[in-house]
Amino acid sequence: MNILLRHRIILPVVSLAVLLAATFYMQPRAMSYFGLNLLFNLAVPIALATIAQMMIIMVNDIDLSLGTFVSLAACVTATFLNDAPILGLAILLALILSYALLGAMIHAFELPAIVVTLGMSFVWGGLALFILPLPGGVSPGWLRALMTVKPPFAPMAVVAPIIIAAVTHLLIVRSGIGTVLRGVGGNARSVQRAGWPVIWLKALAYGLAGLFGVLAGMALVGLTTSADANIALRYTLLSIAGVILGGGEFTGGKVSPAGAVIGALTLTLAASFLSFMRLSPDWQIGAQGAILILVLTARLIFSRKGAGT
Amino acid sequence: MTILAKPWLWSWLAAAAAFALILGLTGGRGAGELAYAALSFGAFAAIVGLGQMLVITLGPGNVDLSIPATMTLAATLALKAMGGEPGTAFAGLAIALGVGAAAGIANYALIFLLRLPPIIATLAASLVYQSLAIWSNRGLRIKPPEGLADFATGRFLGMPNVAWVGLALAIAVWVLLERAVAGRWLLATGQNLRAARLAGVPVELVRACTYVAVAMFAALTGYLLASFSGGAALNMGAEYLLMSIAVVVIGGSSIAGGNSNVPGVWGAALFMFLVVSMLNSYGAGAGARNVLTGAIIIAIVIAASTRRART
Amino acid sequence: MSDHESRPIVALVDAARHFGPVRALDGVSLAVNPGDCIGLVGHNGAGKSTLVNLINGGFAPTSGTIGFGVGETALAAGVRSVFQELSLCPNLTVAENLRISHTSLSGLNWRRAARAEIRQSLDTIFPGHGIDADAEVDTLSIAQRQMVEIAIGFAPRGSMARLVILDEPTSSLDAGIADQLLTHVGRFCAGGGAVIFISHMLGEVFEVASRIVVLKDGKVVAEGEADDFTRKGLVDAMGHVAPEAGDVAVTAREFGPEILRTGQGLAARKGEIVGLSGLAGHGQAEALAQLYLSQSSAWRADRTARAAFVAGDRQRDGVLPLWSILRNISISVLRQCARGGLVERQAEAGIAENWRRRIGIRTYDVTNPILSLSGGNQQKALFARALASPAPVVIMDDPMRGVDVGTKQDVYAMIRDEAAKGRTFLWYSTETEEVCQCDRVFVFRNDEISAELSGADITEEKILQASFAMQEAS
């Protein structure tokens, strides 16, 4: 039993390790404090966004607006949060709240989340264009400092994902409320029957997604020093892939926060690995698809094995 | 009461409202012109939307994200093969459909053999198709043969030819879903794959055919769109990714699968064109246009779903 | 006795619940007192589940009132429900599922407390259950899940359970475990708790209930001390005049050639009714599913299917939830009533209507959604689906789950009738009584066939012996 429980996380760990070994082999320079930082620092916002997506997938929904939402959060961070911190903070809080509201609305009207978030992706994107019609803005100094801090032993790019994984693991897997939230994904009716207000739980899950989405936007601005309205569009699909790569499933509340973080790191690393291979430009895009397929195919071997035992 | 409960109604109402708002601006002038444009461009969205609808009907998690890449690849290869020579239109069509079928089979092979979730499988495959398109033609815009271009931009009985194609396909899909055994199999598979299998439905055949069908619809759209706009471009399919999903869900099909809605797809396709035109006509900037489009989509979905719940 | 203990735990006064034109429950008055063990019986669609849902707050009554002895809500009053369909979260562990129901469990060490509580409860009700509190529910068999659900229902969860409603708790349990449950229910009621026990197995109801309430078409038609009822009286009150089991002697028949044999040793001849038995979860369902899957293909559909399947777990394996009853039935005969790939809708409707009448599905219109039927009637629709198909072999995976006595008799007769016409049936059942009606029985133990019985050898003792022998030896 425990093997099964653990094996959900083994696969992402192994894929990451194999890919990392291959990267080090091809580019030994990466095997240093400096190298690891360059390799992984842009994975930090992706990891946060993946966690946000995981919160939604956990309650059996899917969020197609996450990329635009993170972009919007980044725009707010690079403008309001820098110029008028109080107002900026208020706006970010309002964004989180509106995510929670969205969750409650999806539950109350029994709306398909995929459609609502599709609609919201236009809304967030439009708001981001209002705030930053042009690329620009400046990262708040403290944020830049936080994202470029150099802790002893391991670079920020390694420390931050570990912290994110640990915190979300405690929150989602260990804590009581996290268990109930996963229960909503497993069988919402039974959670409802046990007397939990499912609408609040949905709001909580979406609110958490909003929180991590905002954090992702902030982390991104801390790294890039400025923002634009399209900066994180890619995160929508990337975060979904990250959750799946990390051993999560689209339905049934089966998610793993640590796996999701590892999935995000793996995706980032896969892109770097390809660029070290120096393919012809024609095939660079296709190779990204191929490597995604390859990494996920490993899932198959594991699940066959899992079924066999 | 029963007509209000029809989920496709809302997309048509929304399209009509957008149409009326534009005409309000011009004082009724240009109605025919606008309707013609809406039918032309709506047809492309409707055809990919019909394909996407079939896939979404297969149940939760089923969606084809490779539509844009398949469109581009099919159009690129077909137009390159035709090279603008007259009389090659049918050969080009065959190539486009062949590319579509191959892409569909490849997508399904990834899903079936490697057990990848369709979202991921089609996303990954689309990157490969994109590479193939770049490699094969390096983004050169080759003109379609004149006869084909004339057909794609031409009209018959006052309606654009592409809209006739879209209409014919819509009717075919409607008959399939409402009357045909295969359609029943598809709907059963979408509701509960395991139960359908145990009821004797050849579920894998159904899934395979559906993924091939959506890719062929996308390929056909790519072929027509390239002929319509004077050549294939590498990014020509980009906007059809969200568009194909949007027209399905605005059209009233259930995203949970097993339930689909052909007339709604056409209504939603017209709406998606008209709403942008309306906002452009009223001089809305990109930001306002996006916010309003999103808000309207959500409003339609809420209206459709609360109506359904009440009956 | 203190004051509030003498008050009823829950009292319904003239409670009714209508679904549009359907009067699911039509004015029922009922009081449940501490120490009561009420057996609730009634035909499929009589309104039992609706009554349960009114008591536990799942539905609001259309008219009438529901009052609780303590507090305002069912939860506060200590009312617990065990639903028949799975209402656990399959992605959580057994202990975590307890956490879902035990809303006040908190603190850093809640896991340890939850584990201890569920273990305690399982040990009390089902000694020797062998369920790990840290196992994820979807790794458990359906019987084990049912046991967990029952254990959670009886667990203290902060307060004490005062009334536990069990809606067909034994339908997927084998006899031994069902006995453990009945014993516990007796103990629980003797200790001052109350139970509402719903079952279509009248033997169980007589064994455990102190009072019996009979529902028919949404009304209470009979109510009284259990001792005042006879089995026949009960069946009569439920409104069925079908003959009792065993009234019809199983006549020896001639069978055709052997048409099936699996690697495991499962075999069937043309026209034979083959039973699969043994303790629940010993591989019977898997063997049947495998057999069906090997007889059909996911890649092509033969014009006449070689086998048809009747699911027991209807949510998972049977019902197509968005469709009408008609389409749910006709899915198996589409190829027969189609021309040129298009369905002939008149022919289709004719077949469905015909089977609705033959099998007695309680609806006035087969174009109603399948989900508007009660569980038992949904099951009948699944029967109709399989019997309507021209397949020579019908595979049935515990198909009588939640089917009422009267209907069972009808279905038995229909099965015998079809068998006489040359159809072969493979029939897994958790009820030994049903298996005894078969021509040949395979008993399963640990995913293997431990005995093959036929003719006069098919007796309850022999089946039990074959089910348990090995376990006693080891």
Add this chain to the structure above:
Amino acid sequence: DTSGKRIALSNNYAGNSWRQAMLETFESTGKQAVADGVVAAADAYTTSENQATEQAAQIQNMILQGYDAIILNAASPTALNGAVKEACDAGVTVVSFDGIVTEPCAWRIAVDFAAMGREEVDYLATRLPDGGNLLEIRGLAGVFVDDEISKGIHEGVAEHSQFDIVGSVHGDWAQDVAQKAVAGILPSLPDIVGVVTQGGDGYGTAQAFRAADRPTPLIVLGNRQDELKWWAEQRDANGYETLSLSIAPGVASLAFWVAQQVLDGEDVAKELTVPFLKITQDTLDEALATTPEGSVANVTYSLEDAQQVIASAR
């Protein structure tokens, strides 16, 4: 001596003919330079998605790979500043062109996009002295180039008050998108005398006017071969006359040589400008003859051109 130096091209998008022509020019220039022993390597990299985040990661990888110079067509003028700064700190020369970055440590080979927008209107003023209604086709919303050109156009219109912009749509620099957007807005517009565009959208606009049975206005074009061909056809048929202007994809080769010069120790000003490529009625046939079918009018810059640009900036 730069024969041991390695140069990489970081490109964020490959999905249109302009970018493909750019990649091709870079590749041929780079190959020749490697063959001639001028540099040790000239590799091109393209991200799979047109996103600043991906390109930032790409630049970081280039730092790890030890390139001496990165020439950069950036997805965003500011969002890559973090990565560019890291490159500079690691001693890598960064030269940005077309899509330039604002990070001070990088070189910029800029086109004055605002001037391009102004020039369009100036040209219309010479051709249409009576003025009239204009339709504006914009590029991709939220992108700096789009805003610059649009700003120039609006400045021009403010200057020539006989013109009125009565409609504005986003054509995303793609013929099919432009065609669709124009078709949607045309019915609500009065008569249009001229269309100001941003490149890659002129042919689609013309198609939309034709489909709506409207007279073809004066459309300023953007150097795409299909646009030029259409122009030549119209000219032959009815004497149609217009102007076509855009930045030449060959600017990548200029950036390559500038990077080489910087590596060579030359003193190069951080801000360089390159003129845009203009095609007039007189040069149309020549341009059409040298532009491959379906591609973009192009010029390849040589080392001498680069030296000239560098000298004029001093």
